[in-house]
Amino acid sequence: MAKWVYTFGGGLAEGGIALKERLGSKGAGLAEMSALGLPVPPGFTLSTAIGQQYLANGSHFPPELAAEVDAALAGIGAIAGRHFGDSEDPLLVSVRSGAAVSMPGMMDTVLNLGLNDQTVEGLARVSGDRRFAFDSYRRFIQMYGDVVLGLDLTLFEERLEDYKLSLGLMLDEELAAENWQVVCDIYKGLVLEELDKAFPQSPSEQLWGAIRAVIASWNNPRAAVYRRINSIPPSGGTAVTVQAMVFGNLGATSATGVAFTRHPSTGEKVLWGEFLPNAQGEDVVAGTRTPQDLTERARQETGSDLPSLETMMPETFAEFRHVCEALERHNRDVLDLEFTIERGRLWMLQARPAKRTAHAALKTAVDMVHEGLITKAEAISRIEPRSLDQLLHPTIDPEAGGDIFARGLPASPGAASGAVVFTSEEAELARAQGRKVILVRVETSPEDVHGMHAARGILTTRGGMTSHAAVVARGMGKPCVSGAGTVRVDFLAGTMTAGGRTVRRGDMITLDGGTGQVLIGAVPLREPELSRDFAELMSWADEIRRLKIRTNVDTPADARAARNFGAEGIGLCRTEHMFFDVRRIQVVREMILAETPAERADALARLLPMQKTDFASLFEIMSGLPVTIRLLDPPLHEFLPRGDAEIEELATIMKISPARIRARTQTLAEANPMLGHRGVRLAISFPEIVEMQVRAILEAALEVGDQAGTPVELEIMVPLVATKAELDLIYARIHDSEAQVKKLHGRAPPFKLGTMIELPRAALAAGQLALSATFFSFGTNDLTQTTFGISRDDAATFLNTYLSMGLLPHDPFASLDREGVGELIRIACERGRATRPELQIGVCGEHGGDPASIHFFAETGFDYVSCSPFRVPIARLAAAQAEIEARQKDDIDG
Ligand code: PEP
Numbered sequence: 001m002a003k004w005v006y007t008f009g010g011g012l013a014e015g016g017i018a019l020k021e022r023l024g025s026k027g028a029g030l031a032e033m034s035a036l037g038l039p040v041p042p043g044f045t046l047s048t049a050i051g052q053q054y055l056a057n058g059s060h061f062p063p064e065l066a067a068e069v070d071a072a073l074a075g076i077g078a079i080a081g082r083h084f085g086d087s088e089d090p091l092l093v094s095v096r097s098g099a100a101v102s103m104p105g106m107m108d109t110v111l112n113l114g115l116n117d118q119t120v121e122g123l124a125r126v127s128g129d130r131r132f133a134f135d136s137y138r139r140f141i142q143m144y145g146d147v148v149l150g151l152d153l154t155l156f157e158e159r160l161e162d163y164k165l166s167l168g169l170m171l172d173e174e175l176a177a178e179n180w181q182v183v184c185d186i187y188k189g190l191v192l193e194e195l196d197k198a199f200p201q202s203p204s205e206q207l208w209g210a211i212r213a214v215i216a217s218w219n220n221p222r223a224a225v226y227r228r229i230n231s232i233p234p235s236g237g238t239a240v241t242v243q244a245m246v247f248g249n250l251g252a253t254s255a256t257g258v259a260f261t262r263h264p265s266t267g268e269k270v271l272w273g274e275f276l277p278n279a280q281g282e283d284v285v286a287g288t289r290t291p292q293d294l295t296e297r298a299r300q301e302t303g304s305d306l307p308s309l310e311t312m313m314p315e316t317f318a319e320f321r322h323v324c325e326a327l328e329r330h331n332r333d334v335l336d337l338e339f340t341i342e343r344g345r346l347w348m349l350q351a352r353p354a355k356r357t358a359h360a361a362l363k364t365a366v367d368m369v370h371e372g373l374i375t376k377a378e379a380i381s382r383i384e385p386r387s388l389d390q391l392l393h394p395t396i397d398p399e400a401g402g403d404i405f406a407r408g409l410p411a412s413p414g415a416a417s418g419a420v421v422f423t424s425e426e427a428e429l430a431r432a433q434g435r436k437v438i439l440v441r442v443e444t445s446p447e448d449v450h451g452m453h454a455a456r457g458i459l460t461t462r463g464g465m466t467s468h469a470a471v472v473a474r475g476m477g478k479p480c481v482s483g484a485g486t487v488r489v490d491f492l493a494g495t496m497t498a499g500g501r502t503v504r505r506g507d508m509i510t511l512d513g514g515t516g517q518v519l520i521g522a523v524p525l526r527e528p529e530l531s532r533d534f535a536e537l538m539s540w541a542d543e544i545r546r547l548k549i550r551t552n553v554d555t556p557a558d559a560r561a562a563r564n565f566g567a568e569g570i571g572l573c574r575t576e577h578m579f580f581d582v583r584r585i586q587v588v589r590e591m592i593l594a595e596t597p598a599e600r601a602d603a604l605a606r607l608l609p610m611q612k613t614d615f616a617s618l619f620e621i622m623s624g625l626p627v628t629i630r631l632l633d634p635p636l637h638e639f640l641p642r643g644d645a646e647i648e649e650l651a652t653i654m655k656i657s658p659a660r661i662r663a664r665t666q667t668l669a670e671a672n673p674m675l676g677h678r679g680v681r682l683a684i685s686f687p688e689i690v691e692m693q694v695r696a697i698l699e700a701a702l703e704v705g706d707q708a709g710t711p712v713e714l715e716i717m718v719p720l721v722a723t724k725a726e727l728d729l730i731y732a733r734i735h736d737s738e739a740q741v742k743k744l745h746g747r748a749p750p751f752k753l754g755t756m757i758e759l760p761r762a763a764l765a766a767g768q769l770a771l772s773a774t775f776f777s778f779g780t781n782d783l784t785q786t787t788f789g790i791s792r793d794d795a796a797t798f799l800n801t802y803l804s805m806g807l808l809p810h811d812p813f814a815s816l817d818r819e820g821v822g823e824l825i826r827i828a829c830e831r832g833r834a835t836r837p838e839l840q841i842g843v844c845g846e847h848g849g850d851p852a853s854i855h856f857f858a859e860t861g862f863d864y865v866s867c868s869p870f871r872v873p874i875a876r877l878a879a880a881q882a883e884i885e886a887r888q889k890d891d892i893d894g
Pocket residue numbers: 471572574633758778779780781782783844845846
């Protein structure tokens with residue numbers, strides 16, 4: 001028969017931390033502490049399996065559960081020496097939620113359960129404190145009314161306020177026992193009035209009501225949102241812990257508080273926390289009274305004139321400190337503890353791994369390795385790779401708060417404040433004048449790159465996680481919020497509006513690219529600092545991981561940054577990005593708009609030296625490391641002039657009529673440019689582009705190789721290939737250019753030829769492609785776009801609906817869709833390696849920097865992932881974690 005109920009208390013426990021999935025982190029922590037012989041009030045936990053079953057089975061419990069609960073309640077009674085429902089000396093319990101992954105404050109709790117009109121009198125007698133008894137009763141009615149009966153808390157608060165007013169009193173402290181007794185009657189009257197049903201007097205009915213409500217709170221909107229943000233699966237359900245109450249509100253020798261075994265913000269090895277004398281748990285959270293420091297040291301630091309626990313109750317504090325040390329040593333992690341002191345006696349109510357800042361997580365993990373508490377692998381596994389963003393970019397000061405104007409996608413992490421501008425020209429001008437600006441666009445195009453460079457951050461109202469703005473901003477390491485669909489931009493008026501509010505050109509806003517928030521005003525930021533701990537942890541990750549980490553860069557500055565972050569080569573150089581510069585873009589436009597091969601050759605001749613210098617500097621910076629260059633792949637529309645002014649300007653430069661440019665632009669206009677004349681198709685139509693690019697690449701490699709005395713590790717790849725015939729044609733052209741270089745220079749540098757896999761057909765025909773290609777680089781941005789048939793650039797308008805309705809578990813452009821796109825990748829790897837066992841396999845889509853996707857690539861046998869420079873450390877850590885997990889799995893599988 002299944003076991004539903006797990007008891008703890010009196011120095012014993014069924015289960016412990018190892019059963020966290022079943023007991024929830026709270027239940028498991030209590031069991032673990034109890035088994036260690038620490039002072040824990042006795043209790044029992046209903047497993048998460050009960051929670052799941054109840055929610056799935058139309059709110060029914062298995063029939064045998066009632067008897068198990070009764071037996072467990074009797075067990076608590078035996079340890080506590082008082083019994084549930086006994087009117088002379090009643091046992092009161094708390095009923096609390098606790099999922100396997102802790103979700104602080106998201107689900108419900110009921111305290112003081114078991115009080116009714118009789119037991120409250122018993123409690124008053126036994127405690128010798130009538131005021132305390134009736135205060136506890138009214139707290140219970142209020143909490144139960146809210147959590148179980150679904151009444152609005154403010155109804156209770158209003159009645160209490162009215163009553164105090166009628167007495168001419170302001171503070172709860174001023175109410176006497178008789179007053180609280182009246183409040184209890186008022187509250188019961190309120191319940192009857194609102195629900196037409198009396199407040200339940202039967203302790204057993206109260207208990208089952210609370211258990212049902214706590215289980216159901218798993219599905220409350222607050223918890224659902226928290227799970228979505230933190231990628232916690234919706235299936236887990238919550239356990240329910242029922243535990244004997246202890247009271248921190250029994251006078252001056254009682255107290256309740258929270259503590260962290262190390263500082264949760266700085267990671268410093270000091271006990272840190274807060275408490276309130278003569279209070280119950282919710283008072284600490286409610287913020288109505290000022291909590292006091294636990295230690296003298298903290299009190300001195302905060303300059304508080306309220307005494308610390310250390311001085312108020314030195315003996316109990318010493319015991320508490322001892323318990324904290326023992327628990328940290330036992331759990332080998334920083335813990336978040338809740339405790340209550342009842343008339344001088346310490347009780348532990350919770351121990352769970354502490355939530356901490358990225359900075360604290362890093363410091364405590366590295367410190368604990370040095371203290372011999374954990375292994376390097378454990379330290380690595382404890383750091384959430386994405387949290388490194390907090391260490392690499394400025395972030396919003398957590399104390400700062402902020403007024404949210406709108407939300408979009410968290411497209412590129414970091415935070416920035418600046419005055420709003422609506423064009424790239426304004427952004428550049430502002431930078432020249434030394435002003436900080438945020439560039440706001442509907443979406444960006446290559447022409448905005450100079451404006452993006454000049455701006456502190458970028459906000460777009462359209463476009464997804466792989467839109468132009470997102471990809472380019474990530475490359476630059478600049479904050480970007482994309483696809484903020486509720487924002488309407490009026491360029492003419494120089495305003496943007498959202499939710500009925502208007503922000504004007506020049507107004508300050510702050511972007512948080514890590515959360516997707518757009519805030520009004522300049523919110524204080526925290527600058528990143530890279531500590532020695534960071535370097536040390538990274539070096540441990542490098543020792544462990546097998547996956548290589550390359551970077552996607554197209555400029556020397558980004559390449560240098562990436563190398564500093566530990567990149568082991570370039571996995572993608574998007575050559576079209578090299579043309580973003582305002583002067584070059586005109587030449588590119590000339591090349592694209594050329595009507596004859598001669599015109600095109602002229603533009604290309606001017607591009608050749610520019611490309612050559614670009615490549616040469618990348619080769620120099622990456623000396624000794626592989627560099628993969630991709631042949632030109634612009635969806636042409638990105639480069640075409642827009643609007644009359646641009647057309648006129650280009651016409652003057654090209655010395656042709658604007659009308660001719662307009663006509664040519666119209667000929668080139670495509671209904672669906674993302675699926676149009678781009679990638680290999682461009683190389684097929686315009687052989688001279690391939691010829692120029694390959695010459696520039698090979699000549700630059702020759703020069704740099706000669707200077708360095710070792711050849712450049714050069715790889716050339718072709719984008720958007722679907723068939724072997726396409727690939728063979730382009731390879732033949734590349735070899736023609738190689739022959740030309742040989743003729744000119746007497747030799748050509750060695751290089752590898754590969755292909756991108758960006759189309760389902762390419763993935764399926766991978767066996768064929770590998771006959772010609774020696775490496776595959778998965779372009780998962782396009783592969784996701786083409787597999788789902790969802791436009792990368794337009795996804796933001798409807799993808800959010802999909803996500804909020806749960807139609808997709810996550811944005812497939814941000815984190816790889818294993819089921820569909822992943823399956824194509826697996827097929828391609830298998831077929832490719834069947835043809836060519838030594839085939840090198842990498843990924844250069846945005847997923848190359850996403851930790852969950854990196855696990856997939858590691859499992860699938862990739863050689864490397866390539867990502868934007870600022871994500872290189874994240875990828876290094878995620879790759880090490882993937883390796884650690886794989887080893888653990890091997891150990892388990894034997
Ligand atoms: C891709 O499609 O994943 C890729 C890397 O190419 P781009 O983003 O330039 O289309």
